[in-house]
Amino acid sequence: MTGAQKMKIERFLEIIPGSISWSIIIGIIISFFINPIFTAIFLIIYLMYWVLRLFYMSTLLMMAHHRMISKKNFNWRALCENIKFDKTFDELVHVVLYTIYKEPKEVIMESLESLKAVDYPKNKIIVVLAGEDKEEKACILIEELRKTFELCFKEIIVTIHPQKLEGEIPCKGANATYSAIRIKEYLEENKYNIDNVIISCFDADTCPDKNYFACLTYHFMANPNRYRTSFQPLPIYSNNIYTVPAFARVIEMGSTFWQLIESMRYEKFVTFSSHSMSFKTLVEVDYWPVNLISDDSLIFWKCFVKFDGNYSTYSLEVPVYMDIAVGKNFFHTISVQYKQKRRWAWGVETFAFLGTNIINNKNISLFLKIRKMLQILDSHISWATWAIIVSFITPAILIWSQFIQKESLIFFNLSYINSVIFNCMTFILLLSIIVSREFVPPKPKNISRLIYISFVAQWFIIPFISAALGSIPALDAQTRMMFKKGPEFYATPKKRVYTNNNV
Template structure:
């Protein structure tokens, strides 16, 4: 089949003539126009900005001709079965694990007395190991908090690596998008960045937004600035970040003619959301880590630790607890065990090309890229941590009711997406060595199917069984249950302790009264149980309705401004 194409609806691009200069004149000229307040905020002084605009000519401004064609996929995508899919394994796991304490006592009281606490021990042990690994990685990040990675790069290293940063946007407020791009505009290696801002065609007033952002960042010091508009309704696509990022990366490569060089190993691509706030040394730290790892272009994906402390102190308990636990799980599980990347990640152009970029028919770009590229490289890809944290926006809403609905909606989307990409993995596993496929699938199932979806509901049914269904429980079993509760709460406390140090590292002034913080700590198991109920519903929704529920619902970010 011939590749499918679609006309590029609109792009704007410019190139900075001074990007190759080793002097700091041009960079310092821009630095005089900004005030870097704290960790992530950039403010433009309009008068200084106006004066700098006239003194820094642009090499050229171009609008590609309308018939420029950008491939979005390299072959037709098969729809496959709609309901009998591999994600049903998640449903089987949930139905085996969660109701077990409710029926096993009727079958054998003696077996239940010893088996049920043993299973709970396994869950608590997994949580405890994850939180210990998270604490270790958080300590490493905190220890390197003052490291200026740009000073560790030689001139040769700095000029060798080029960066393509793609930010996917839809209906987010323009000020939110600007605030995220501001953190890239103050990067210590800003002149190595080709900035790609990708909108959806259905974005309100999209062309005007592109023009406003172009005018605002035309002197920011980026090597290139490219705007893309992802067409709506392309065949074999679903709306969302996957199709948006796939289109943006392919367009940028064509615009910058990156497909004409043989240095793909030296080009690093970073994809992010519109609510991403980068540490000012992220690009330098990524470059340093990539060089230190000896250019692992086809074997490694880089993941910065994500923290959700963007107005997190103003969020409700369920949003804040979920944000803290997501950061802890990333630090202690997703990165150490190379399960999957999340939201913001970096990779080489070689890996992107070899893996046929991003699959546009799925909604979870982070997991789908990892799976797709494992099939190409025939190995389990490693996930390495970039030692500079990134702030990502939590779920939010105008009122606590709207915030709760947004929290439920996103939990549902994440669960459906994880289940759906597991089906994709099982289909593609024949292209991956058996042991590699087996190890990753088991890890993925334990994390999503057992730990996130089942452990919370099992804890609830186990408590019910201990209180109402089991008879003649030995005293030591009761004491064991209390010890497990203490260990579990200790694991949760580590997440709150990490948050204290991370706020100091990020220079974020959060106002959390100690009693409110303690209340959130006590509510953690209940939030996890509520989250598990949402996941339980989502797994059965995708089981009944099939692939048609696998759509990307953009998060509401209006309250993050």
């Protein structure tokens, strides 16, 4: 396949998700005015499908929650020190890469303090602080951090990513890749065997659980397919949970729940945000993409293509704690949340990336190719449409149907099924309240107990928040990709009001 042919296929695949999403939304609206009865029947079937899907996801949420809670106090370090595999505990070394861009000093300090507090030998941890040259004070800040923590770990390496390197766009992947190449040079100079190195790529606000590295080490040692596996912790957005607006808490806790659900769907589970993998594997696939925004999920798909479909993601039983995206005030927080979710939704670019890179790969079966492509397409189209249909289009049609006298039984059934959907969502809300208690850190002394009322009430705005800051940003991302108007990489601002005590 020539370069021109590949570009045409890629362009075609970029148009598909947005075209389908808009066709569904516009098609329902137009169909209602042409044939309201047919539209009502379609919506009844669609809503019944989502009733089943919501119960299915609730079951997965409870299973994942039980899996994580049951291992909460497990002694992972004793296990990986005493059990013998072909890899031993003493052989393995961890590289922890923090990509840094405009984060306040206190955010990075807290991340490094939590890393210092993990139950794992610090002489087996190499920390890398990866700054950006375009940030004026980056070098000074990172050097201060290096001096503060230099005796706490095996080594602290500082890298500064230059601007405008050939083939790159401004994105996290470009910084991480530049840093990883420097890490490889360091490891070779110091005679490390990269087969025994595990790299964790963290955002600057990532605070690992105290058992994270012991748990990761055990699963790396125990996994016979360790060089064909990424290891994904559960991201819990709670570092600043007591000082952000209620809607922001709901959105980010929803992201945590979604990752819990996805962790139980092994065939669909891919890397997201902070993750870990073999450094040997990272080198083999030529590091993270430097010209695409969705580096965290795309590194999985790069590995999937490189190893002919023989690649998977393992869900770790321990979490990492991260910040809830927040702005300077309420309205700025809405903007920050919207842009962050649109950046996440830009993961739809994996559809075109995967399609153009597996089309001529004869080592991947046609069935597997189709299944993976449909999985990506289904998840992103559902993301962009379901909340809009359930929260806005269906209620609007039911209101308008009051003016239509004929065949009212159909609309009565539609109204009934729609009420069932909201009853299901009420059940899920109650489930979410129960599950979320496990993820809320202890309340700081300067915060009123009345905030717990807000913590309960916040869940009842989910139907509207899901559309406004869920489906609409996803639809925005797909539309931009259709017209080749991709957003620039959005570095989510970090803001910390107090020192968290959940790690």
